[in-house]
Amino acid sequence: MLKAVVTDVDGTITDQRRRISTCAIECIRTLVDAGVRVVLASGNTPCFMNTLTKMIGTDGTFIGENGGVYRIGFTGDLQVRGDQQVCWDAYHLLKSHFDQQGIALELFGAKERFADLALARNVPVDEVRILLSNSPVQVLDTGFALHLQSLFISKATALEELALTLALPADQILAVGDSENDIPMLQWAGTGIAVANARPAVQTAATHVTAARYGEGFVEAVRHALPSLFERA
Numbered sequence: 001m002l003k004a005v006v007t008d009v010d011g012t013i014t015d016q017r018r019r020i021s022t023c024a025i026e027c028i029r030t031l032v033d034a035g036v037r038v039v040l041a042s043g044n045t046p047c048f049m050n051t052l053t054k055m056i057g058t059d060g061t062f063i064g065e066n067g068g069v070y071r072i073g074f075t076g077d078l079q080v081r082g083d084q085q086v087c088w089d090a091y092h093l094l095k096s097h098f099d100q101q102g103i104a105l106e107l108f109g110a111k112e113r114f115a116d117l118a119l120a121r122n123v124p125v126d127e128v129r130i131l132l133s134n135s136p137v138q139v140l141d142t143g144f145a146l147h148l149q150s151l152f153i154s155k156a157t158a159l160e161e162l163a164l165t166l167a168l169p170a171d172q173i174l175a176v177g178d179s180e181n182d183i184p185m186l187q188w189a190g191t192g193i194a195v196a197n198a199r200p201a202v203q204t205a206a207t208h209v210t211a212a213r214y215g216e217g218f219v220e221a222v223r224h225a226l227p228s229l230f231e232r233a
């Protein structure tokens with residue numbers, strides 16, 4: 001049986017308006033009660049993830065900032081990977097460019113971030129990518145925000161470290177996601193499932209795509225990968 005489920009948050013256990021899916025919460029609690037470790041893996045800040053894990057009811061393990069940070073359990077130290085300074089340098093380059101066009105960049109939760117930066121999607125992502133093509137950052141479009149992240153950091157690099165510490169083999173992990181920031185972890189995990197609302201590139205990277213969207217898709221993914229758990233329920 002799979003030992004861990006790693007799930008994206010926005011667009012996977014929430015809808016497009018970020019309203020959390022109650023059926024996804026119920027499903028996560030069923031997993032936790034059955035002894036399956038559930039790791040929430042998101043672009044969100046550690047502060048947000050700490051609260052979310054507490055209120056959903058997992059053991060507090062999370063990946064945040066698209067792999068820039070992770071924590072094991074509620075009492076684990078926050079592990080920070082990547083270099084936020086290169087993200088700030090990239091941000092200032094973008095800011096001076098878009099200021100000239102009269103477009104104000106909007107940062108999300110910058111004071112609560114340690115590794116990446118998140119911006120409102122009020123600027124064209126293709127233009128941002130061209131402007132930063134010589135910068136040591138990657139641009140991730142989650143559908144909810146644009147993230148500036150150090151190269152070679154992803155939800156998968158955090159998951160790999162976390163799995164090593166917890167002695168979880170990749171083939172015993174199910175990963176579920178919806179956006180390009182999830183592709184590396186969907187490919188790294190033994191089973192990578194995309195919800196139906198996932199972008200085409202994400203669906204291509206997955207081993208299976210659900211018929212249902214958002215939270216219902218997450219539940220379908222878990223039932224697909226762990227049928228025995230629900231037969232017993």
Ligand SMILES: O=C(O)COP(=O)(O)O
Nearest residue numbers: 009010042043044142145
């Ligand atoms: O922070 C975002 O932009 C979206 O986060 P997600 O990785 O949970 O979808």
Ligand SMILES: [Mg+2]
Nearest residue numbers: 008010011179
């Ligand atoms: Mg998402």
